[in-house]
Amino acid sequence: MPELPEVETIRTRLAPRLEGRELVRVDILDPRLTRPHDLFEVAEALEGDRIATVERHGKYLLLRLASGRGLLVHLRMTGSFGFAPVSHERAVLELDDGTRLAYRDVRRFGTWLVLEDAELEPYLAVKNGPEPLGPRFTTAWLAGQLARRRAPLKAVLLDQRVVAGLGNIYADEALWLARLNPERPASTVEPGEARQLVRAIRAALRRGIARQGSTLSDYRTPDGEAGAMQEEFRVYGRAGLPCPRCRTPIAKTRVGGRGTWYCPRCQPLRVA
Numbered sequence: 001m002p003e004l005p006e007v008e009t010i011r012t013r014l015a016p017r018l019e020g021r022e023l024v025r026v027d028i029l030d031p032r033l034t035r036p037h038d039l040f041e042v043a044e045a046l047e048g049d050r051i052a053t054v055e056r057h058g059k060y061l062l063l064r065l066a067s068g069r070g071l072l073v074h075l076r077m078t079g080s081f082g083f084a085p086v087s088h089e090r091a092v093l094e095l096d097d098g099t100r101l102a103y104r105d106v107r108r109f110g111t112w113l114v115l116e117d118a119e120l121e122p123y124l125a126v127k128n129g130p131e132p133l134g135p136r137f138t139t140a141w142l143a144g145q146l147a148r149r150r151a152p153l154k155a156v157l158l159d160q161r162v163v164a165g166l167g168n169i170y171a172d173e174a175l176w177l178a179r180l181n182p183e184r185p186a187s188t189v190e191p192g193e194a195r196q197l198v199r200a201i202r203a204a205l206r207r208g209i210a211r212q213g214s215t216l217s218d219y220r221t222p223d224g225e226a227g228a229m230q231e232e233f234r235v236y237g238r239a240g241l242p243c244p245r246c247r248t249p250i251a252k253t254r255v256g257g258r259g260t261w262y263c264p265r266c267q268p269l270r271v272a
């Protein structure tokens with residue numbers, strides 16, 4: 001599933017080709033993409049409008065239009081954009097310079113939602129907490145959120161209202177960097193550990209962005225390239241392989257239903 005680094009990579013590739021261009025034709029080919037809204041009504045609301053900016057908010061891509069409306073795209077499991085024709089096309093955008101941008105989605109969990117100007121910020125404010133690479137994501141914020149929760153630390157980190165854009169891969173990588181056990185009750189994390197965790201989350205995400213995301217199966221940039229972050233995972237997907245820090249074999253467990261990898265020696269489960 002695309003997380004912040006993957007969506008940010010897509011955004012940086014789309015922005016220069018889309019910003020300032022008019023949407024001359026919008027073909028939505030899968031009613032599931034826009035439900036409960038009618039796909040023809042959504043297409044009609046977009047056609048003739050101009051793309052002002054391409055933004056990322058957590059895991060959402062936002063095409064903000066000149067009219068003030070926004071097309072909010074969530075890629076979910078397997079959504080992606082491509083400038084070349086691909087299989088499993090669910091929608092196609094045609095721009096006034098002849099650019100054709102296809103939206104692909106094999107498993108069809110992705111969503112397209114058109115919101116009016118006044119609806120956008122309230123909608124995003126409910127879905128997303130602070131951006132982890134922005135100034136609002138502070139030690140005080142994270143420590144405050146963790147202190148209120150008895151759930152396993154990793155499960156709390158996957159709540160988009162706590163950290164926008166963090167998902168399964170980068171949560172495991174960040175917890176390893178911070179030497180914190182993913183199953184520890186969130187409320188037992190001390191302020192000093194929360195500070196380390198803020199740094200670790202930022203470091204893991206920045207590294208992912210620098211490698212243009214991680215390609216495990218479907219993710220590609222809009223130019224069809226694979227990411228390279230998967231070659232640099234320290235723990236994610238590495239059960240039985242040596243920890244890069246202490247050589248102890250990496251362990252796998254499940255936290256909140258999600259496959260979770262960690263080093264039993266660097267990330268011991270301390271019960272406070």
Ligand SMILES: [Zn+2]
Pocket residue numbers: 243244245246247248263264265266267
């Ligand atoms: Zn280790």
